[in-house]
Amino acid sequence: MQPVLQLENLSVSFDTPNGEVEAVRDVSLSLNKGEILAVVGESGCGKTVLCQSIMKLLPKTAKIKQGRIIVDGNDITDNKEKQMRSLRGSVLSMVFQDPMTTLNPTIPIGKQITESILKHNKFNREQAKKRALEMLDSVGIDNPNQRYSLQPHFFSGGMRQRCILAIALASNPKVLFADEATTALDVTVQAKILDLLLDIRNKTGISIVFITHDLGVVARIADRVAVMYAGKIVEIGTAEEIFYDPRHPYVWGLMSALPSLAREGENLNSIPGTPPVMVDPPKGDAFAVRNEFALAIDYEEMPPMFQISPTHSAATWLLDERAPRITPPILLQRRTVS
Structure with missing residues (x-):
C-alpha cells in the first residue's frame, strides 16, 4: 500500500x-x-x-x-x-495550537467554514452552508443552526477548537x-x-x-x-x-x-x-x-x-x-x- x-x-x-x-x-x-x-x-x-x-x-x-x-x-x-x-x-489541512489566532474574531463561525468549503468544492452558497452545518454537528457543536451566525468569542476554548476542526475537515483532506x-x-x-x-x-x-x-x-x-x-x-x-x-x-x-x-x-x-x-x-x-x-x-x-x-x-x-x-x-x- x-x-x-x-x-x-x-x-x-x-x-x-x-x-x-x-x-x-x-x-x-x-x-x-x-x-x-x-x-x-x-x-x-x-x-x-x-x-x-x-x-x-x-x-x-x-x-x-x-x-x-x-x-x-x-x-x-x-x-x-x-x-x-x-x-x-x-x-492537506492543519489545526494550530491557539484557535483564537486562527479564527477571524469579526466573522461568524459558520461563514468561515462556508468560505473554506466554497474555496475547495464546486458548491453553491446554499450547498456550502448545508455542509458547514453538517460539519459543526459532526464535531459536536450543539444547535449548529443557532451557532452558525455567532462570532468566535461566543464559544469556549474547546468549542473554538472544534470549529477549527470543522474548517480543517470540511473538504475531506x-x-x-x-x-x-x-x-x-x-x-x-x-x-x-x-x-x-x-x-x-x-x-x-x-x-x-x-x-x-x-x-x-x-x-x-x-x-x-x-x-x-x-x-x-x-x-x-x-x-x-x-x-x-x-x-x-x-x-x-x-x-x-x-x-x-x-x-x-x-x-x-x-x-x-x-x-x-x-x-x-x-x-x-x-x-x-x-x-x-x-x-x-x-x-x-x-x-x-x-x-x-x-x-x-x-x-x-x-x-x-x-x-x-x-x-x-x-x-x-x-x-x-x-
Missing part, C-alpha cells in the same frame, strides 16, 4: 542574521492511510517546522536544502504557492496536521477532542500527524511515534515499542520524566542541560552532551538509524554490536515503582 505522505531525507534551514539555522535535518518517514503518527520532542526540536514545510507555510527566510515531499504519490517539493493553495484544505491542538485545553475537554479525532479517523480514514509534548496524549491516540531531537528523528516505532521498549537515551529521559513514575516527596526526573543551538550543530550525536551513557564515538560521529524491528528504529551508537549493553533506567524505575 502506497503511503499517503512520504518524506525522503528532508532538510530545512532558516537564514538569520547570526547564520543558518538547521531546523530539520535529514528526516525520512512515511504516513499510511488512516494512521495517526505522533511527533514528540522538546520545544525547538523541529516538530512544527517539519509539518509547516510540508504545508509550505514557512517564512521566506526558510528553504528546503534537500529531500523530497511526496503526497499521495505526487512530488510537491518544488510546488509554488498557487499549486499549494489547491492542496491546502482539499488534500487526506492528511491532517494537528499542532499542539489540545495544549491550551483543560483535561476533560482535551480528552473529548482526542476522542473526536479518533472517531473522525475511524469514520473517514483520514491520516493524522499529531504534534505534542504530552506523552499521555501520545499513549491515548497514536499508532506510531516519531521522537525528534535537534531537527532529527532519533527514534521511531509503534506506540507500544516506544513506550515499552525505548532504545534512545533521549527517549529514556522523556519517559523517566513522566509524573506517573515519580515517588511521593521526591522531585521529578529531568534531562540535564538544554537542546543545542542549531546555528552551529554539534559534531556527532547532538544529544551526547546531555547523555550520561554517551560513548566516545558519540562526540565524533553521528549515529545511523539502527533497525530494531520492521517497525522500530533508533539512532544511537548504543545499538551498535560493539557497544556495551546498558539496561535503560526507565525500566529500572518501572520495576521500582511497581
Whole structure:
C-alpha cells in the first residue's frame, strides 16, 4: 500500500542574521492511510517546522536544502504557492495550537467554514452552508443552526477548537496536521477532542500527524511515534515499542520524566542541560552532551538509524554490536515503582 505522505531525507534551514539555522535535518518517514503518527520532542526540536514545510507555510527566510515531499504519490517539493493553495484544505489541512489566532474574531463561525468549503468544492452558497452545518454537528457543536451566525468569542476554548476542526475537515483532506491542538485545553475537554479525532479517523480514514509534548496524549491516540531531537528523528516505532521498549537515551529521559513514575516527596526526573543551538550543530550525536551513557564515538560521529524491528528504529551508537549493553533506567524505575 502506497503511503499517503512520504518524506525522503528532508532538510530545512532558516537564514538569520547570526547564520543558518538547521531546523530539520535529514528526516525520512512515511504516513499510511488512516494512521495517526505522533511527533514528540522538546520545544525547538523541529516538530512544527517539519509539518509547516510540508504545508509550505514557512517564512521566506526558510528553504528546503534537500529531500523530497511526496503526497499521495505526487512530488510537491518544488510546488509554488498557487499549486499549494489547491492542496491546502482539499488534500492537506492543519489545526494550530491557539484557535483564537486562527479564527477571524469579526466573522461568524459558520461563514468561515462556508468560505473554506466554497474555496475547495464546486458548491453553491446554499450547498456550502448545508455542509458547514453538517460539519459543526459532526464535531459536536450543539444547535449548529443557532451557532452558525455567532462570532468566535461566543464559544469556549474547546468549542473554538472544534470549529477549527470543522474548517480543517470540511473538504475531506487526506492528511491532517494537528499542532499542539489540545495544549491550551483543560483535561476533560482535551480528552473529548482526542476522542473526536479518533472517531473522525475511524469514520473517514483520514491520516493524522499529531504534534505534542504530552506523552499521555501520545499513549491515548497514536499508532506510531516519531521522537525528534535537534531537527532529527532519533527514534521511531509503534506506540507500544516506544513506550515499552525505548532504545534512545533521549527517549529514556522523556519517559523517566513522566509524573506517573515519580515517588511521593521526591522531585521529578529531568534531562540535564538544554537542546543545542542549531546555528552551529554539534559534531556527532547532538544529544551526547546531555547523555550520561554517551560513548566516545558519540562526540565524533553521528549515529545511523539502527533497525530494531520492521517497525522500530533508533539512532544511537548504543545499538551498535560493539557497544556495551546498558539496561535503560526507565525500566529500572518501572520495576521500582511497581
